[in-house]
Amino acid sequence: MLKQERHKLILDRLKLSKKVLSKNLSDELSVSEDTIRRDLKELESKDLIYKVHGGALLKENRVRSYDERSIADVEEKKKIAIKAVKLIKSGQVIIMSGSSTNLELAKIIPPEINATIYTYSLPIAVELSHHPSIEVIFIGGKLNKEAQVTVGIDIVNPIYNISADICFMGTDGIDVNRGLTEPNWEVSRIKNSMIRASNYVVVMCVSSRINSVKRHSVVPITEIDAIVSEIDPSEAIFSGFRDLNLTII
Amino acid sequence: MLKQERHKLILDRLKLSKKVLSKNLSDELSVSEDTIRRDLKELESKDLIYKVHGGALLKENRVRSYDERSIADVEEKKKIAIKAVKLIKSGQVIIMSGSSTNLELAKIIPPEINATIYTYSLPIAVELSHHPSIEVIFIGGKLNKEAQVTVGIDIVNPIYNISADICFMGTDGIDVNRGLTEPNWEVSRIKNSMIRASNYVVVMCVSSRINSVKRHSVVPITEIDAIVSEIDPSEAIFSGFRDLNLTII
DNA sequence: AAAAAAAATGCACAAACACGCAAAAAAACG
DNA sequence: CGTTTTTTTGCGTGTTTGTGCATTTTTTTT
Numbered sequence: 331m332l333k334q335e336r337h338k339l340i341l342d343r344l345k346l347s348k349k350v351l352s353k354n355l356s357d358e359l360s361v362s363e364d365t366i367r368r369d370l371k372e373l374e375s376k377d378l379i380y381k382v383h384g385g386a387l388l389k390e391n392r393v394r395s396y397d398e399r400s401i402a403d404v405e406e407k408k409k410i411a412i413k414a415v416k417l418i419k420s421g422q423v424i425i426m427s428g429s430s431t432n433l434e435l436a437k438i439i440p441p442e443i444n445a446t447i448y449t450y451s452l453p454i455a456v457e458l459s460h461h462p463s464i465e466v467i468f469i470g471g472k473l474n475k476e477a478q479v480t481v482g483i484d485i486v487n488p489i490y491n492i493s494a495d496i497c498f499m500g501t502d503g504i505d506v507n508r509g510l511t512e513p514n515w516e517v518s519r520i521k522n523s524m525i526r527a528s529n530y531v532v533v534m535c536v537s538s539r540i541n542s543v544k545r546h547s548v549v550p551i552t553e554i555d556a557i558v559s560e561i562d563p564s565e566a567i568f569s570g571f572r573d574l575n576l577t578i579i
Numbered sequence: 580m581l582k583q584e585r586h587k588l589i590l591d592r593l594k595l596s597k598k599v600l601s602k603n604l605s606d607e608l609s610v611s612e613d614t615i616r617r618d619l620k621e622l623e624s625k626d627l628i629y630k631v632h633g634g635a636l637l638k639e640n641r642v643r644s645y646d647e648r649s650i651a652d653v654e655e656k657k658k659i660a661i662k663a664v665k666l667i668k669s670g671q672v673i674i675m676s677g678s679s680t681n682l683e684l685a686k687i688i689p690p691e692i693n694a695t696i697y698t699y700s701l702p703i704a705v706e707l708s709h710h711p712s713i714e715v716i717f718i719g720g721k722l723n724k725e726a727q728v729t730v731g732i733d734i735v736n737p738i739y740n741i742s743a744d745i746c747f748m749g750t751d752g753i754d755v756n757r758g759l760t761e762p763n764w765e766v767s768r769i770k771n772s773m774i775r776a777s778n779y780v781v782v783m784c785v786s787s788r789i790n791s792v793k794r795h796s797v798v799p800i801t802e803i804d805a806i807v808s809e810i811d812p813s814e815a816i817f818s819g820f821r822d823l824n825l826t827i828i
Numbered sequence: 829a830a831a832a833a834a835a836a837t838g839c840a841c842a843a844a845c846a847c848g849c850a851a852a853a854a855a856a857c858g
Numbered sequence: 859c860g861t862t863t864t865t866t867t868g869c870g871t872g873t874t875t876g877t878g879c880a881t882t883t884t885t886t887t888t
Contacts, residue, residue, distance in 0.1 A: 582867095613867075614867060632875060
């Protein structure tokens with residue numbers, strides 16, 4: 331058995347059970363414990379594992395590119411993501427906006443889903459790049475460091491050439507009369523073109539932000555097909571949207 | 580038995596059982612182990628297999644293989660980055676290719692530098708997004724998960740509209756006669772357009788890869804202005820490049 | 829504090845490797 | 859066809875890599 335084979339096997343094993351013991355490995359691979367120790371040492375120097383006495387542990391070093399602590403309402407957003415992920419089917423072409431809710435959604439897409447996802451968010455692209463069968467297409471442009479998304483008129487044009495089955499749009503502003511709104515003008519233009527490129531538009535919004543209005547208009551409410559929130563769809567707060575035939579999830 | 584026959588057989592065998600041993604192959608094909616080694620070396624230079632001590636493994640198309648390979652020579656790459664960072668001045672428009680050397684470079688750009696950087700590499704964009712005064716422009720496209728860069732013809736066009744002062748290009752293949760070469764065709768086209776968009780082209784290459792040739796040509800050596808390596812510029816290995824008036828750093 | 833387990837250290841040795849060279853084979857050429 | 863050139867191959871040399879073992883040091887357990 332070659333050294334690299336052992337390395338791969340050790341890493342696979344680690345991924346599966348989060349820890350390995352030198353003793354077990356040396357038994358199962360029929361090499362001396364010394365060799366296993368050397369293997370672990372080498373893998374550690376490559377930052378692939380976390381070596382400890384007697385074995386090694388899985389190293390969780392997903393580079394979180396922006397501060398997750400600063401995100402509000404994480405629990406609510408996770409609930410929304412769990413509901414929204416059911417809308418994703420294999421074969422779809424999907425557009426995702428750059429919201430933290432979409433980041434949660436990206437984390438929980440099942441491995442067997444095979445789809446194409448367009449995004450302009452750095453953290454979402456990083457997250458999706460770990461997925462085995464999602465094709466990721468990053469919409470480039472000038473990077474807004476605060477939000478970790480690309481902006482700029484240059485990115486609107488490429489979006490016109492996309493035709494997507496479904497668009498997942500995170501928002502802090504949705505209102506029956508004013509429709510979808512956004513504090514940042516550039517982002518409002520990008521969201522607008524994303525929606526126009528999509529057959530079906532899903533807005534994800536925590537319940538506390540429903541019926542709130544921001545400065546710049548994205549699209550009227552008639553352009554939206556569905557709203558996903560963390561609360562029960564039959565709540566009274568949705569009555570206005572239901573009257574307009576929106577699907578509430 | 581002809582060389583190409585063996586090559587094909589080796590690749591088939593690899594696909595089937597994920598590993599081959601030089602010893603076995605030399606027995607079964609009745610050639611010396613040296614010949615098998617040469618075969619494997621050639622296949623590796625074409626990026627078709629992953630050569631290891633004692634044989635070869637199937638080239639993995641997973642993210643991990645990128646991690647393991649790129650971590651190699653990290654000390655050399657840091658030295659190169661330290662030399663290269665001196666070329667960066669405030670006010671410049673810079674293009675960075677998606678190499679691990681450029682990632683090291685991105686990490687050490689002084690905070691007081693104020694510049695615009697174009698890149699198509701996800702990790703480099705993430706790194707630069709933490710810099711206080713660098714404007715980052717991400718060149719979008721289909722994400723190649725293995726190398727964490729965007730590729731695709733769609734990204735070449737936008738590059739034509741850029742005009743940059745300096746281009747930092749990482750490479751594993753530079754040679755006096757064959758110029759800059761690349762194993763991946765799509766990447767070779769992108770690198771080509773990046774170089775054509777730049778006034779001054781700096782190639783960063785660890786000394787062990789100097790005079791190595793990959794499959795696809797990027798540009799002839801005359802398009803290159805400077806080479807940065809981790810070793811002393813007066814080393815004999817650079818004489819051919821010096822004759823062509825390249826700056827060696 | 830003593831005993832046991834794991835790790836580091838140094839050494840030996842076989843297997844795999846790189847390099848140069850020359851023979852053999854294949855290709856190119858008139 | 860013969861001859862020249864290029865490519866491919868095998869072998870001898872010395873070097874590097876991977877592995878196991880004995881010994882000492884460090885860490886963990888009792």
